[in-house]
Amino acid sequence: MSESSAVSAGIANQDQVVNDFSITIGTVNGSGSQTSNLTIMRSIFKMGIPVSGKNIYPSNIQGMPTWYTIRVSKDGYLGRVPEPDIVIAMCPESFEEDVNRLPPGGVLIYDQGIRKEVGREDIIRYPLPVQKLVRASDTPRNLRDYVANMVYVGALVNFLNLDIDKVRQALEYHFSGREKPVSINYQVIQSAAEWCAANIEKVDPYRLESMEVTKKYKLVNGNEAAAIGAAFGGVQFVGWYPITPATGLADMLKVYLPKLRKDPETGRNTFAIVQAEDELAAIGMAIGAGWGGLRSMTSTSGPGLSLMAEFVGLAYFSETPLVVWDVQRVGPSTGLPTRTSQGDVIMAHYLGHGDTQNVLLFPGSAYECFEFGWKSFDLAERLQTPIFVLSDLDLGVNQWITEEFEYPDVEMDRGKVLWEEDLEELGGEWGRYLDVDGDGIPYRTVPGNKHPKSAWFARGTGHDAYARYSEDPEDFRQNMERLQKKYETARTLVPEPVIDEVEGAEIGILAYGSTDSAVQEAQDYLQDKGIPADYLRLRAIPFTSSVREFVKNHRRIYVVEMNRDGQVHKLLSLEVPEETHKLVSVAKVDGLPLEAEWILGEIINVEGK
């Protein structure tokens, strides 16, 4: 029933399989294969065909096996599939492993320079004389190792009808138009394609055909989208520390802010990016800036988030706005730094000792990384609290198809800030932690305010409504209750879930973040199996009323996530105590993005069809 087995069935009676298959490419990391892989993915995209590319790479810089999986899907299914239809084997170390990934009838394209036996008769084999082709090309000696991987790009041009013009476009984009590298690589691709045409007979059924579907779209990874979003969100301070897979976000801020954020009037920077000495300092700086009245953020991953615990508590309790991006990788501890997960949800929600409840956002696409990139600042300043945006490695570092980014549709919300004239009006009468509006959100002033009544003393210790030090039990209790009320206000401000309802569904799937594509696919398969299921894609915690509604209106809810403990399942259980019996946790973490088939299987196990 899965796409790919459908495909291999297809092979038997040599039908053509068009725009509906997947490729796994095994190479050596640090060998320039990234360029080849991206080029293939980008050219397919430019052919107008829905495509996804996922990097499964080792935590090291050079010399280890690394994989890239490309899925082409005319129906727009972009999640991972369990087995590839085509394997390109360029890495000696993982050669057997890679060959064995193929189902019977699969296609193996490989470097015949690898001195290993293929040892399978049940697959189609296309050996490539990589060294020969590279030497034949007039590539300068020192670059040969790097272009070697272009040979398999050429092979796909020949075998799959990968459009060579789009390939050139992709190269030009990759090398930002620099003629020399473009032509060197292009030339190798071309000659490889010609060699294949001349020397290998195509016997496999897979083909690419141009479509219109993706024409109006763009390719971007979540980290880059987040950086662009932050730039349009008016980010003014970034304190960060390098960590996989969050580094790319800061890297992109370093690219986009200088482009987009010079002061139109003076040409000087309206932002500052500081690489801190560690994550404690990174968030400390961000809190200092947020307290100072700047739109402030930090970006990190699990280990960094753990180090931020104490500071997050300070931000929560002193009510300092800031945005914390957690591009999740596999924990516990250092875990699998280059693999994806959704394992930090509970940690982030309760981060900080004592009673804390943090607001979380879950972008479910590259577009939402952009959108939450700016929205998160409005929320942070409105709520005067840290806002956590939980992305993950799959979303953050892989290329995703996205609509073009739209200009923020609302004015910036700088929240409740009092300046000199406001204090004049109030005759200087105000209290930093007074709940004037009954929404639990107090007013604040920021340094530089010259009104003699503007200053207040920020602290992580007990305080009264006027920010004075207080150990008084009543002061403390009231302040904590106001914070609780503020959290309830947050419930009304965070993004609503996206709900996809289908005819006659009695059950629902609740998921969030990068698993979206796999869940959509699973939802369709369920439909095929006569198990219509509605799908709610959660976008924030606290849960909004519509989430409760969704639970109420379904017989059973499957909470799908990429962690061991079913973390959102747990938090949701606490939200709907009377209906926990309906909630089924469908959770797993092994470093790989979830597959539609696995989700399907888990649900069918319970629904029993």
Add this chain to the structure above:
Amino acid sequence: MSESSAVSAGIANQDQVVNDFSITIGTVNGSGSQTSNLTIMRSIFKMGIPVSGKNIYPSNIQGMPTWYTIRVSKDGYLGRVPEPDIVIAMCPESFEEDVNRLPPGGVLIYDQGIRKEVGREDIIRYPLPVQKLVRASDTPRNLRDYVANMVYVGALVNFLNLDIDKVRQALEYHFSGREKPVSINYQVIQSAAEWCAANIEKVDPYRLESMEVTKKYKLVNGNEAAAIGAAFGGVQFVGWYPITPATGLADMLKVYLPKLRKDPETGRNTFAIVQAEDELAAIGMAIGAGWGGLRSMTSTSGPGLSLMAEFVGLAYFSETPLVVWDVQRVGPSTGLPTRTSQGDVIMAHYLGHGDTQNVLLFPGSAYECFEFGWKSFDLAERLQTPIFVLSDLDLGVNQWITEEFEYPDVEMDRGKVLWEEDLEELGGEWGRYLDVDGDGIPYRTVPGNKHPKSAWFARGTGHDAYARYSEDPEDFRQNMERLQKKYETARTLVPEPVIDEVEGAEIGILAYGSTDSAVQEAQDYLQDKGIPADYLRLRAIPFTSSVREFVKNHRRIYVVEMNRDGQVHKLLSLEVPEETHKLVSVAKVDGLPLEAEWILGEIINVEGK
């Protein structure tokens, strides 16, 4: 209906009120009042009367108002009461506040040197000429300020029949027998008592009468008890960093370990205590030592716990035994450093990014601080995981009545450690993370083992059953599942709850830690009101089967705790999804220990009688 109001009722018709009242003493901190207060509490204790003393002090060193509340209860109720029967007012700054604490008919003993109006006619007043009495005594000038507070001790000797011989005993204990300070203070007390006898007529009803009840008991605070327990638990390494209210635990280790833990054979230390530069280093050292095969611990409070998050994840994932004492204070953030709470439960349980589940112990008495002081090491080494012991400020720093400590009734359990001879037997065949026994607990070796196959490479990154680096999805999944299984094993090893059942109870109270005395009292009041309630005192997480049983067997369960969010209520809800509707959260945090009356009120609100 409460004890104390019963008392004030008593006043009206001048009955005697014996061994059943409470005293609040307001003084200036850093003025030596601690000595006076402890002396009073200790002498009452030595009179054989159940008594509790609670320190409500400011986060500063000298010159601020500080309070000490003593409760005398023939029935053995030792929790806080909302209003005192007697107030001793020695602090000018808090004088009015303290006077107003008294109910009509209450007794005010005060320093007449305080130039303030009492301004209440509805209370009994005993002014003391403190300066005069001190000057009269032949106390050296430089010590006079310190002994001034002994005057009110003398007043109680006269007004309450506080036994002067016990007072002397208490002084001798306090000054470890040093004659000079003893006699100086004693003399002031005596002359003050005599002065009162000669000059003030007693019109209040309160009296102390010797009893037998506490004769076989001891007075100790939880931190000291924990240190003694650790000493008998064979603690070998302590990494710590000063923080209120945990500092006392390390201080006591510094006192007891040199006394108790010299090597019987060589006279050298079998332990090391290192004051680290911060909490990250403190737990890092403790983890290093635990990994090295030592019984290792650290002690801290909320802010320190937050800083330990990343290291806790490493210990959880590398499966390193260690004990972490969290003497809880009020959070979030720096919060109220000198006030008590139970706010770190959820944080500690989930501490560390990625999927983690930590084992928690909840000592409910000073005796259990001692008991868990040694038991926690057996658990840590058996389970090869960090064990969190969650005490709090009330339990840790205040004096509690306790039975004498009993020698550990079981042999030390050093867990699954393989030495040279074991590896010989196994022919060197073993795997650090192999689940040989099916309980999820693997075997380990420690440095110094000379067998050539003994060494393994500890890491926080993904690993296979042989501790080799692995990014393999299956390796990762299996390892995480084994950790899950180990957690289930923990469920069978942690201390069972203490259950107090009463005739005909349909409802239950579930509480833990220092609230025990208040809950017991509330339970009796409920009984009086015809609402019999069983009481389960939780002693560990994971919850054991008997906790599920308890929930199952009651119509409603009140989860009583000192935090805002009902943290154990939440964790329990996740444990008994099908019965969450039964669970009622009775939670509050304002820095003061819970009062029986408040608990009673909350429960009655729901039970409605």
Add this chain to the structure above:
Amino acid sequence: MANNRGNGKNAVGLTKDDYRGAPSTLCKGCGHESIANQVISVMYELDVLPENVVKFSGIGCSSKSPAYFLGRSFAFNGLHGRMPSLATGAVFADHTLKAMGFSGDGDTASIGMGQFKHVMRRNVPLVYIVENNGVYGLTKGQFSATADQGLELKKQGLNPYMPVDIVREALASNATFVARAFSGDVKQIREILKAAMSHQGISVIDVISPCVSFNNQDDALHSYSWGREHEVAIHDLAYVPPREEIEVDYDEEVMKKVTMHDGSKIILQKIGEEHDISSRVAAVNLLDRADEEGILLTGLFYINTEQPSLIDIKGISEEPLNRLSNERIRPSRQAIQDVNEMLF
């Protein structure tokens, strides 16, 4: 200016009281108290508007002291050991404000060592005052990392470790203004503070500030009496505000002059040997000699007015970032089109 300071008002029309804060909760006689008082006097004398100062601190008695002065200045009393990072972020909010950090020896040299070293490395425009008493006052007197080796305290026993020397650390980290003072010598503190207020980058001031409750033994560094007996000033230091005439008659022979960016001047009058405050090497040698001679050497050890501050490095707009209108921090509609164009 002294002249227009009639009726207790300074040039900006404020009385000394306008520079005070909440009542102090420090112990009577605490060294930190006298630092607090000097801050009050200096701001008053320099005619600084309290609203133009922003205070930062960590956790400790020293760190809570900012509540007791400059009540009209914004302040962030943060986390233990983390004052530097808070300040680093906050100085970008309004770079026209003068940032002052107050910390203790535990806060700086124990838990805070990392942030201390890195805030200096970045030359953050911050007056960083370490109120150094060799112990953790607020937690009742444990040894801090600056406690002398061999120091013996009743409750703590003997300290076996070598001390961290704040000034040595500052020099090793290329701090651009490095001084040491003593709570018992208020005149010098005042002049050093004034000079620091005119410095553009980080100024590290290590103030030996006795803890009368836990570490004030006559025979030990960090005590008043030891300090009084062993303090030796490197030079006689006088601060001359911008646009003001040097009042002392300036003598090339025995005096050196340092001109600061704001036009103010520091006049250093030789005491004993000459010290070249532009030489880190010379400063380190002074330290070593002081250690040998067992004296408490105070004064300005080193200054470098050339290094750009972190604010300079980041080239931010003149106008305070926290006052930029929404239009100036959100790119135009055109910009989003351009971005879309750029993407593949």
Add this chain to the structure above:
Amino acid sequence: MANNRGNGKNAVGLTKDDYRGAPSTLCKGCGHESIANQVISVMYELDVLPENVVKFSGIGCSSKSPAYFLGRSFAFNGLHGRMPSLATGAVFADHTLKAMGFSGDGDTASIGMGQFKHVMRRNVPLVYIVENNGVYGLTKGQFSATADQGLELKKQGLNPYMPVDIVREALASNATFVARAFSGDVKQIREILKAAMSHQGISVIDVISPCVSFNNQDDALHSYSWGREHEVAIHDLAYVPPREEIEVDYDEEVMKKVTMHDGSKIILQKIGEEHDISSRVAAVNLLDRADEEGILLTGLFYINTEQPSLIDIKGISEEPLNRLSNERIRPSRQAIQDVNEMLF
């Protein structure tokens, strides 16, 4: 001993292979690789039983390298910047083992600065090797705190900050063995390593170890070619194991001898000017001169064999603590009675 090393076996009967580890995953030509190889040779040559060594590291390419040597030694690859605390606790488990820490410049000078400074202060018996390449290798080449001011890298741009000098920091923190080496000069690394193995307290070895993937520009420190052209050794250093004759003919004039606690000796042969390695002041002056002259000065800067190590300070039992029987770590039944007596 060379003689009884027939058939590739050393005095403890092991071949060089017995000192190797898992296959390396470092980049070809990585400076860390050559350090790994020197560790292997040194342990082999010193006849050290791998079981008598315990390795610690943080996070980074440098920090994962311990997986690639001494596969028969226990190791704890901990957290980023936290190696020192792990090691500090672990050395108490079995103090007879030789503890070695492997870290990077990011691991030590950025996130790890605090623990680095404090492990030195406590004089923990640990050979602390900083594999210093000026960048974060494992996260793809961002500047670390030791990157030179003005260094320009393709993806990173220009580094505006002053660098942390590991040797200067070690001297400021009173480390008792302070050396610098260069991955390109393997002979010297070997001798320094051997000497460090005989030192009782902390030995800090700053090894300039080029990152061929991200920071190996000919004109910049941290590159092979710059190092080769600018390395100047303070002295010619030779290690003579315990109970072995000094082979070179010893010449008072040009040679100095340091005798270590285990009886081994370090022979220092003068090159150019004499350097007194017992003087921290002299060491700092050397550093300053080297900075002025723009050279990479290597060798043993400072040694102090007198300071007690943390293990000495704590007076623990001779027998490894982790081998003490239960009876020896749980007090007697009598003891609990005594405790109860003592309580009020």
